[in-house]
Amino acid sequence: MTEMTVDWQRVDEVIARWAPKGRAGLLPCLEEVQEITGWLSPEVSRRVAAGLKVPLADVFGVITFYSLLYERPVGRVIVRVCDDVSCFVNGSREVVQACRTYLGIEPGETTPDGMFTLETHPCLGRCERAPFLMVNDEEYGPVRGEDVPRILDAWKERVRSE
Amino acid sequence: MAEPVLLRRVGHVDPTRLEDYLAWGGFEALRRALLRRPESIVDEVKASGLVGRGGAAFPTGVKWEAVARESRTPKYVVCNADESEPGTFKDRVLMEGDPFVLVEAMAIAGHAVGAEEGYIYVRGEYIRAYERIKNAVEEATRAGFLGDHILDSDVSFHVHVYRGAGAYVCGEETALFESIEGKRGQPRQKPPFPTTHGLFGRPTVINNVETLANIPPIVLHGPEWFRSLGPEDAPGPKLYSVSGAVNAPGVYEAPMSVTLRELIEEYAGGVRNGGRVQAVLVGGAAGTFLGPKELDVPMSFSGLRKVGAALGSGAVMVIDEQVDMWEVLLRLARFFAHESCGKCYPCQLGTQRQLEIVRRMASGRIRYQDILRLRDIQATMADASICGLGQTAGNAILSGLRVMGLDVS
Ligand SMILES: Cc1cc2nc3c(=O)[nH]c(=O)nc-3n(C[C@H](O)[C@H](O)[C@H](O)COP(=O)(O)O)c2cc1C
């Protein structure tokens, strides 16, 4: 998402709601803002810092510490493949491979059209459904490599129709 | 397998409906607790012998008593729902399937220790659990089980629900406080301990989800009943997350006299394809590998200690003979190198060196010198790291090598 299309009004509403909590509102504020903006750009961070009266450097410090907060643009759809022990034992390598092939990118990268980001992930806490895959808020498991194209096709459709 | 206590309602109630929870005896324990003096509740939790289920196995009643005795206010009750230990998913199953029990337990804890505010910190990737908990808090508040003057008593208790943002170390109690306070989630030097300097520097009870889920049953049925549910030195029920190369992975409730073999063969349906166990990682990434000859160990604190392991979060990850153990060790080494918060050098550097060496060994170059180096790194991290992450970061690697016959002693 480019900076131009950010819905600043909604962003400012979120900031205003958390402002009374001050610093203790920082993490939930950033999480909620990111749901609107997709990632936390310098401009977004400046507004949060000013609204919550937290030094900008500390806001950056927090954003860079947490792996679910993004200081760089990411795709509208984030594909998280668990590659930890129980998922590996159940064939997660095949799922990672299928995602790389389908998306044409490596883990950590975003497709050139800005649609998908691929991540391999430590245990997602759904080991009873290994190998496990999360796409944005949706859960899939157990998945096989051959299920991946169908799942991601559906997401493409979903994003296009939004 | 007896009637479950912790999983009693899971799968049988609609977890979004307060009416269901009430129909299954919900909030009866809170109602009774409010009629009693706080000290008597603390005494009962102490007498039950309940110890924390989050990993450190600290006696819950002792923790509560320390906070109850503090005269400084405000005090806080915090629920650690950050469950991120690899192979552990029991707290998620409880939160998704029976969220109201946490709300009830926290209100009881608040009354017992004299706290009027509680925080639940849910792992960021646990989206459904977060929504269920948030809904439970809202419903309970609307019905007067939370808020000012709970059930017309003089007790007040409010609950805030926070979401983590993808950092394993934030499950460490002081890192979790830092995170709620809007800082980088780096552990604090201890002491001081949370009972005197916890959230916002205040006296704080912090307990794991499963620990808290034991509280309402203890209040309802008493400490003797609770003690009767397990062996002498490990009272109460325990949840085990069993996964990996088994036919029926899942969360199972059992007394802590259960053996590792029983968990794998009777509860989780045995090793897949009729195969054989190569190794079992007990306690998650922070845990220890046991070999096929050690399966008859009782899954209690003392039982596991005798074989040099620890129960930790109760995770059981089964590796069968088809699996390349080097790939498994590589993932564990990568995990710690990635999750080390960088605050102290033994862990920051040690986890990096450990990964380099394991990577080298996994690619086929197995040298005696490297095994000695891994031992050295593990010992240094265990002795000199600030928090449990660094202190345990070498255990799985070294015990894995031992099970593979690359003996390190
Ligand atoms: C690196 C690290 C991660 C931890 N993660 C968790 C966790 O996800 N959930 C949890 O309950 N305890 C976790 N703990 C243990 C907590 O520090 C603390 O002991 C626990 O929340 C206390 O609750 P209990 O006494 O009810 O077990 C972790 C500890 C360390 C060192």
Ligand code: SF4
């Ligand atoms: S042991 Fe590791 S995770 Fe813990 S404080 Fe030190 S660097 Fe951070």
Ligand code: FES
């Ligand atoms: S190992 Fe993949 S969800 Fe736990």
